[in-house]
Amino acid sequence: MDDLADTIRLPRPASRIVSLSPASTELLFAIGAGASVVGRTRWCDYPAAAAEVPSVGDGIQPSVEAVVARKPDLVVLYKSAQNDPARQQLNRLGIATVVLALDRIEEFEHAAQILGTLTGRTGDADSMIAGLQRRLAAATVPAAVSAPTVLILVWDQPPMTIGQGSFLSDIVERAGGRNLFADLAASAGVISVESVVARHPDLILVTSDSAPAFARRAEWQTVAAVRQSRFVHVNSSAFNRPSPRMPEAITELAGRLKAMRE
Amino acid sequence: MKSRHLLFLIGVALLSLAIGIMVGPVSLSPGELWDAIKSSGGEAAPIIRQIRVPRVLLAFLVGGGLAVSGAALQALIRNPLADPYLLGLSGGAGLGAVIAIAAGFGGAWTVPLMAFAGAMLALALVYRLSLVQGRRLDPRVLILAGVIVSAFTGALMSAIMALSDASALRNAFLWLLGGFSGASWPTLGFFVLYALIPLVLLMASARALDLLALGDDSARHLGLDVGKARLIVYLSTGLLTAAAVATCGIIGFVGLVVPHAARRLLGPLHRPLLPAVFLAGGAFLVLADALARTAARPLELPVGVVTAVVGVPLFALLLRRTLT
Numbered sequence: 001m002d003d004l005a006d007t008i009r010l011p012r013p014a015s016r017i018v019s020l021s022p023a024s025t026e027l028l029f030a031i032g033a034g035a036s037v038v039g040r041t042r043w044c045d046y047p048a049a050a051a052e053v054p055s056v057g058d059g060i061q062p063s064v065e066a067v068v069a070r071k072p073d074l075v076v077l078y079k080s081a082q083n084d085p086a087r088q089q090l091n092r093l094g095i096a097t098v099v100l101a102l103d104r105i106e107e108f109e110h111a112a113q114i115l116g117t118l119t120g121r122t123g124d125a126d127s128m129i130a131g132l133q134r135r136l137a138a139a140t141v142p143a144a145v146s147a148p149t150v151l152i153l154v155w156d157q158p159p160m161t162i163g164q165g166s167f168l169s170d171i172v173e174r175a176g177g178r179n180l181f182a183d184l185a186a187s188a189g190v191i192s193v194e195s196v197v198a199r200h201p202d203l204i205l206v207t208s209d210s211a212p213a214f215a216r217r218a219e220w221q222t223v224a225a226v227r228q229s230r231f232v233h234v235n236s237s238a239f240n241r242p243s244p245r246m247p248e249a250i251t252e253l254a255g256r257l258k259a260m261r262e
Numbered sequence: 263m264k265s266r267h268l269l270f271l272i273g274v275a276l277l278s279l280a281i282g283i284m285v286g287p288v289s290l291s292p293g294e295l296w297d298a299i300k301s302s303g304g305e306a307a308p309i310i311r312q313i314r315v316p317r318v319l320l321a322f323l324v325g326g327g328l329a330v331s332g333a334a335l336q337a338l339i340r341n342p343l344a345d346p347y348l349l350g351l352s353g354g355a356g357l358g359a360v361i362a363i364a365a366g367f368g369g370a371w372t373v374p375l376m377a378f379a380g381a382m383l384a385l386a387l388v389y390r391l392s393l394v395q396g397r398r399l400d401p402r403v404l405i406l407a408g409v410i411v412s413a414f415t416g417a418l419m420s421a422i423m424a425l426s427d428a429s430a431l432r433n434a435f436l437w438l439l440g441g442f443s444g445a446s447w448p449t450l451g452f453f454v455l456y457a458l459i460p461l462v463l464l465m466a467s468a469r470a471l472d473l474l475a476l477g478d479d480s481a482r483h484l485g486l487d488v489g490k491a492r493l494i495v496y497l498s499t500g501l502l503t504a505a506a507v508a509t510c511g512i513i514g515f516v517g518l519v520v521p522h523a524a525r526r527l528l529g530p531l532h533r534p535l536l537p538a539v540f541l542a543g544g545a546f547l548v549l550a551d552a553l554a555r556t557a558a559r560p561l562e563l564p565v566g567v568v569t570a571v572v573g574v575p576l577f578a579l580l581l582r583r584t585l586t
Contacts, residue, residue: 195560218446
């Protein structure tokens with residue numbers, strides 16, 4: 001059963017897989033099925049071995065022709081209404097598809113089990129999950145009242161943040177921070193500088209690796225964390241998709257949050 | 263009659279500015295507001311002084327500028343559907359912004375600057391295309407040139423979007439949708455720098471616009487240098503709109519409907535009309551932005567959404583009442 005509640009039946013374990021999301025590609029490699037991946041998106045950048053797999057272009061609204069040319073026996077699609085036409089076309093051509101919603105930490109386990117089953121690697125998937133659960137538990141910083149509030153700024157003009165229940169928000173919370181906009185249900189939303197000022201963020205998490213340009217803009221000088229340049233930079237792909245690297249990402253962020261407070 | 267309308271509109275404008283400063287995602291009591299205005303020390307002072315006041319002033323000037331541009335273009339092109347973005351400016355600005363982001367230098371300053379450059383380029387291109395036989399600016403060709411430049415820039419934008427990182431460009435489009443989240447004293451200064459002269463020129467062109475609306479021959483017989491008047495109006499509206507796009511994206515509806523509403527109340531003469539349009543456009547956009555900031559707080563709505571959702575029913579009501 002995949003994340004569209006469809007049941008997928010394969011006559012034999014998949015051996016030619018086109019993986020149409022960076023998260024599923026990384027996951028396939030993590031359970032030892034990397035050799036069966038014959039197509040990926042141009043965004044699939046981890047592990048390094050994935051770069052040797054031919055790219056079929058975009059993962060959302062993929063080119064069905066480019067996918068079919070790889071002669072896959074299984075296509076892994078990201079769950080999005082925009083991918084429905086491609087899924088239907090592939091099914092009409094007799095190619096099996098599996099649709100995975102791989103956006104959050106807790107969706108990872110289910111996705112790993114499905115891909116483990118479809119590739120005949122349930123054992124590898126199960127041991128990977130067990131190891132991950134153990135490392136996740138060890139990496140997670142217990143929630144504290146004194147936890148620093150973190151503004152997760154994914155875009156600066158207009159200022160956009162992410163609400164509770166998004167991947168990066170979960171990572172921040174597990175690393176011992178509190179999402180400044182945890183009250184937002186939306187996965188991403190435009191906010192005003194004014195509401196940032198009023199909430200007094202301790203730190204600002206940005207996805208660039210250098211000092212952000214907006215930090216010099218006049219309206220942002222009203223935010224103490226901007227004036228004092230309290231930025232935390234995360235730009236590794238481990239911070240933008242669920243993967244076996246989550247525990248390391250959490251530990252790395254936790255270390256930086258701690259360092260910023262001292 | 264005329265001065266009474268003007269006084270009323272000044273009152274409305276001042277009231278809108280006061281409301282704009284009083285409301286926001288952060289609720290402040292009248293006491294806190296007063297403290298923030300009196301001294302810079304308090305908790306609320308930076309919110310009021312660094313964020314709300316420049317934002318409200320910018321919204322007012324942009325709203326007034328777009329409305330005056332719309333009124334002038336409607337007279338220039340003799341087409342009631344004319345709005346400040348008709349002449350390809352929004353397309354040029356959008357293309358500039360998208361290029362900046364796709365080329366990887368999309369920052370808080372570069373995106374607006376590239377949008378401004380794109381709008382000015384589109385302005386020059388449309389102008390060149392509309393010079394019939396090398397000399398006269400023909401309004402019919404002007405509108406067609408605007409449409410084809412828009413179509414062309416739109417196609418280029420789609421091509422760049424199809425070929426580059428989707429998430430950054432989605433955000434570029436959010437910016438283009440229009441909003442005042444980037445408002446600050448320097449942004450306000452930038453807008454005033456570029457908008458002041460065009461605004462004054464347009465106000466001074468009131469009589470020329472009246473004559474242009476009569477048609478070329480009548481205007482010429484009444485002593486107007488038609489070519490020069492057109493050029494001034496075209497370049498002024500273009501510069502004003504480009505400055506508006508660069509500071510706050512594309513905000514539709516203000517430039518189209520405010521002039522029509524004002525004409526229904528005040529008649530077609532531009533000397534009383536333009537100041538009224540400026541005040542009404544400014545007040546309308548300040549109030550729309552106040553709603554955009556507060557309706558879904560702490561989230562912000564695109565202000566263009568608010569101008570349309572609030573403005574369309576208001577205008578429909580006005581149409582029905584003044585048609586009878």
